[in-house]
Amino acid sequence: MGELNLVVLVKPVPDPSCYDRIEIDPATGALLRQGMPAVLNPADKHALEEALVLKERFGGRVAMVSMAPDSASETLMEGLAMGADEACILSDRAFAGSDSLATSRVLAAGIRKIGPFDLVLAGNESADGGTAHVPSQVGELLGVAHLANVIRMEVGPGGSVTARTRIENGYIEVRGSLPMVVGVRREINTPRYTSLMGVMAAQGKPIRVWRSEDLGVNAAEAGMEGSGMRPGKLSRPDYRRKGEILKGSHEETVRRIVAILRAEGVLG
Amino acid sequence: MPDRKRALWAVAEQTRGKLASVTPEVLGQARRLAAEAGGCEVAAILLGKDVGALANDLLACGADKVFLVEDPALELYQNDTYGTVLHRLIRREQPEVVLFGATAVGEELAPTVAARLGTGLGAHCTNLALAPDGLLTMGVLGFGGRLHTEMFCPDRRPQMASVKPGMFPPLPREEGNGEILREEASALLSGADIRIRTVRIVKEEPEGMPLEDADVIVAGGWGIGGKENWRLLTELARELSGATGCTRPALDEGWTDGEHTMIGTSGKTVRPKVYLGFGISGSPHHTVGIKDAGVIISINSDPRAPVFECSDYCVEADFRKILPLLLSEIRRAKVPA
Ligand SMILES: Cc1cc2nc3c(=O)[nH]c(=O)nc-3n(C[C@H](O)[C@H](O)[C@H](O)COP(=O)(O)OP(=O)(O)OC[C@H]3O[C@@H](n4cnc5c(N)ncnc54)[C@H](O)[C@@H]3O)c2cc1C
Ligand SMILES: Nc1ncnc2c1ncn2[C@@H]1O[C@H](COP(=O)(O)O)[C@@H](O)[C@H]1O
Numbered sequence: 001m002g003e004l005n006l007v008v009l010v011k012p013v014p015d016p017s018c019y020d021r022i023e024i025d026p027a028t029g030a031l032l033r034q035g036m037p038a039v040l041n042p043a044d045k046h047a048l049e050e051a052l053v054l055k056e057r058f059g060g061r062v063a064m065v066s067m068a069p070d071s072a073s074e075t076l077m078e079g080l081a082m083g084a085d086e087a088c089i090l091s092d093r094a095f096a097g098s099d100s101l102a103t104s105r106v107l108a109a110g111i112r113k114i115g116p117f118d119l120v121l122a123g124n125e126s127a128d129g130g131t132a133h134v135p136s137q138v139g140e141l142l143g144v145a146h147l148a149n150v151i152r153m154e155v156g157p158g159g160s161v162t163a164r165t166r167i168e169n170g171y172i173e174v175r176g177s178l179p180m181v182v183g184v185r186r187e188i189n190t191p192r193y194t195s196l197m198g199v200m201a202a203q204g205k206p207i208r209v210w211r212s213e214d215l216g217v218n219a220a221e222a223g224m225e226g227s228g229m230r231p232g233k234l235s236r237p238d239y240r241r242k243g244e245i246l247k248g249s250h251e252e253t254v255r256r257i258v259a260i261l262r263a264e265g266v267l268g
Numbered sequence: 269m270p271d272r273k274r275a276l277w278a279v280a281e282q283t284r285g286k287l288a289s290v291t292p293e294v295l296g297q298a299r300r301l302a303a304e305a306g307g308c309e310v311a312a313i314l315l316g317k318d319v320g321a322l323a324n325d326l327l328a329c330g331a332d333k334v335f336l337v338e339d340p341a342l343e344l345y346q347n348d349t350y351g352t353v354l355h356r357l358i359r360r361e362q363p364e365v366v367l368f369g370a371t372a373v374g375e376e377l378a379p380t381v382a383a384r385l386g387t388g389l390g391a392h393c394t395n396l397a398l399a400p401d402g403l404l405t406m407g408v409l410g411f412g413g414r415l416h417t418e419m420f421c422p423d424r425r426p427q428m429a430s431v432k433p434g435m436f437p438p439l440p441r442e443e444g445n446g447e448i449l450r451e452e453a454s455a456l457l458s459g460a461d462i463r464i465r466t467v468r469i470v471k472e473e474p475e476g477m478p479l480e481d482a483d484v485i486v487a488g489g490w491g492i493g494g495k496e497n498w499r500l501l502t503e504l505a506r507e508l509s510g511a512t513g514c515t516r517p518a519l520d521e522g523w524t525d526g527e528h529t530m531i532g533t534s535g536k537t538v539r540p541k542v543y544l545g546f547g548i549s550g551s552p553h554h555t556v557g558i559k560d561a562g563v564i565i566s567i568n569s570d571p572r573a574p575v576f577e578c579s580d581y582c583v584e585a586d587f588r589k590i591l592p593l594l595l596s597e598i599r600r601a602k603v604p605a
Contacts, residue, residue: 019412020552020574031415100391101383129410130533131391133379136347140383145463146347148376162467167372168288169528170471172345176464228388232405232418239413239559239578246583253583254593257544257565258601260581264541264563266484266508268602 004060004155006051007111008084009122009134012038012068012075016127024234031234038075043123045082045191047184051121052083052192054155060118061085065110067095067103073207080202081194087205088114092212097224100133106222107134108141109215117179118159124149124183135183146181147174151188273309274402275363276302277426279354280314280326281373283345283469287322289480290369292329292438294431298367299330299439301398308364308398311335313357315350317343320448327444334446335361339453344466345373351380352460357451358385363426364402370430378430388421390429404429412533413556434480434537474528477511484510485540485561487531488524489554490517491547491568491587498523500591501546507598513538515554531557546587550575567591 014036023032040048051062064079066072067090076087090110098106111117120142125132132148139146151171152164159178164171166185212222219225246253261267276298281288295312302308312331314323316338323334337353358366358381366381368374370392382389390406394416397405404427406419421427479485486505492498498518505512513531514524524530531538532554539560546567548554555578558564566579569586576582583590 014411016412016553017551019414022411022414024415099388100379101386101388104383127412131379131389132375133382133389133391136376136379137383140380146380147464149372165372165376166527167283167469167471169474170469172469173467174346174464175467228382228386228421228424229390230420230422232420235416236414237409237416237556237559239555241564241578241580243576243579244581245576246581250585250589250593253585254590254597257581257583257594258597260563260565261484261508261542261598262601266510266542267598268509 004054004058004118005116006054006060006062007114007117007120008044008048008051008062008064008079009107009120009138010044010048010064010066010076010079011041011123011126012066012072013041013126013128015039016042022236024236029234038072040075040078041123041126043125043127043184043186046186046188047121047123048079048082048084049189049191050153050184051119053189054119058155063088063114065107065114066090067098067106067110070209076207077202078194080205080207081198082192083198085205087207089207089209090215091209094212094219094223097227098222099227099229100131101137101228102222102226104134104137104141105226106215106217107138109217110210111138111142113210113215119155119178120181122181122183124185132183135181139181142181144179144181145176148183150182150184153182153184153188273307274305275309275311275361277358277363277366278310278312278331279366279368279374279377280312280322281369281371282314282316282319282322283471285316285319285322287325288369288371290371290374290431290433291326293433293436294367294369295326295330296439297396297431297436298365301365301396301404305398305400305402309333311363313337313354315342315353323448324444327446327448328441330439331444332446334448335451336448337451337453337456339457341457342453344469346462346464346466347376347380348460348462348464349457350377351384353453353456354381355384356456358426365398365404366426366428368428368430370432374430378428382428385426387424387426387428390419390421392432393429394432394435396429396431409533409556412552414552432537434539474525476525477509479511479513479529479531479536479538482511482538483541484508485513485538485543486510487513487515487543487545487548488518489515489546489548490521491549492518492523493547495523497588500595504544504591504595504598507595510540515548515551533557545575545579546591548575549573550578
């Protein structure tokens with residue numbers, strides 16, 4: 001088989017280590033994201049790593065595609081530094097409010113615009129809103145085979161694919177062939193670090209920005225209008241509890257714990 | 269469809285003739301929603317090969333009706349075959365609501381079918397409500413459990429949602445006298461574009477008590493520091509006839525038996541009577557999985573650990589001091605006086 005045209009779907013998300021700082025604007029009821037730096041969605045780095053390994057083996061190109069505001073270019077630099085060849089940002093006001101299916105329509109249009117593809121890799125789910133819908137829905141919209149929860153994948157020389165997908169307490173082994181869309185879980189590999197060389201090389205790589213007219217996506221297909229799902233009220237669940245500190249010596253503390261266990265009726 | 273009852277569907281999941289534990293939970297929710305809105309009928313959809321015996325279980329779990337689709341081609345789950353059958357059945361019957369369990373399989377099948385139908389889908393819902401006019405409220409958690417959002421699908425049908433496993437208790441079983449409708453599988457599958465073949469499904473039921481069934485969970489985090497110390501945790505769990513759980517770093521270090529022991533947004537949601545956490549910092553990704561626990565006791569050497577905020581009892585100490593003492597105190601307490 002010849003070289004591979006690889007596409008990786010990457011989404012900039014607010015840094016997952018900041019999620020206990022989530023605030024809701026009391027006036028507007030909207031989410032406040034200030035002070036939460038954007039990073040590449042963690043699962044997407046595993047998708048990119050898998051693509052880079054395939055490129056090393058078969059040759060070809062790795063294009064990242066992201067539906068995100070123009071400012072995402074900063075975050076996408078990390079992917080370029082890891083080794084992706086180019087990045088395409090699908091950015092338009094008309095895309096705001098897209099649910100997973102509308103997002104998938106925009107992404108599918110972006111993938112088609114890049115050209116023929118062999119394999120589209122995505123993270124299995126995004127850390128912020130995390131529906132885990134996009135890989136399957138992009139696959140449906142592109143009309144090709146798709147798999148979610150991929151934890152192992154081998155591409156044969158003739159374009160055959162064997163893969164394992166994670167299920168509860170086990171896995172499913174499947175066979176298919178390219179073209180395909182896969183959503184990968186973090187078990188699949190360990191993403192490489194960026195090197196200084198990589199960071200320097202990234203500066204010269206193309207970042208394209210495409211609007212809805214470039215993609216041929218009309219208003220009825222994307223954004224609020226193109227979405228079945230509408231968000232309602234946001235709230236911050238309160239998980240706080242009484243937080244009584246057990247004071248005293250270790251022995252006393254342990255006796256208190258045993259007393260609690262007995263009171264709850266779990267001491268056999 | 270003015271004089272037809274609104275239908276709420278629950279897509280059943282089975283592997284090798286065994287229902288997934290989430291399926292009765294989903295049916296219980298459908299039943300509850302049907303009662304909430306009134307005038308609804310609950311149907312379960314069951315796909316597989318030689319799975320007819322499970323149809324009665326589905327009636328016992330709350331279904332009024334079971335659509336049974338049996339075919340050798342449906343023996344092993346695969347999204348093209350299962351997706352095609354479900355899509356065609358839904359288009360023909362036009363249910364108002366379709367619910368899936370948010371298992372690995374449900375997580376793939378639900379968006380596949382929703383894309384074919386061009387409708388909305390709520391992911392991993394943690395609460396559901398159905399208004400008398402038929403509008404479904406889907407409560408979902410985002411940002412590692414720190415944000416709750418209500419979602420609606422006002423203009424498209426059906427309204428689809430996946431339900432997070434472990435969130436909802438199943439109904440008590442009641443021998444049902446509903447109907448079982450056998451569907452012609454070959455018609456539903458005809459012309460399906462099957463692009464992937466499932467070779468096999470491997471399941472290894474883990475040893476020991478599942479976290480979901482345990483009255484006591486002894487959980488450990490990164491602070492445990494190594495496999496040697498981890499043994500003490502398992503010993504404590506065994507002494508309390510409970511189960512051992514973990515955070516993601518502890519899983520990644522290979523201290524635990526595997527993925528099925530992880531608690532949190534990407535792991536399990538548990539509701540033990542007592543949860544004891546050792547060396548766990550209290551990241552939202554983990555604590556959202558224990559929000560429904562009866563009593564939460566946390567042991568952490570850092571008095572500022574965020575986990576203390578969402579604990580009932582806080583022990584500010586080195587777990588290495590507490591754990592051995594606790595083990596011997598429990599052993600002593602269990603000896604009849
Ligand atoms: C998308 C995403 C999904 C995730 N999903 C999950 C999930 O489902 N479940 C999950 O658990 N995590 C998940 N995580 C990871 C999560 O964000 C945290 O990193 C993780 O929960 C922290 O685990 P920890 O508390 O064991 O470790 P740490 O945060 O490192 O905390 C260790 C604690 O041990 C204490 N300690 C150290 N030594 C001792 C001692 N001798 N005695 C007592 N205490 C001691 C320390 O004070 C510290 O508080 C996810 C992360 C991401 C990005
Ligand atoms: N806006 C987006 N731009 C690019 N990729 C996305 C976007 N949203 C989701 N994805 C991809 O789809 C995966 C699953 O996302 P989700 O369905 O949102 O949980 C992510 O890990 C990304 O690979």
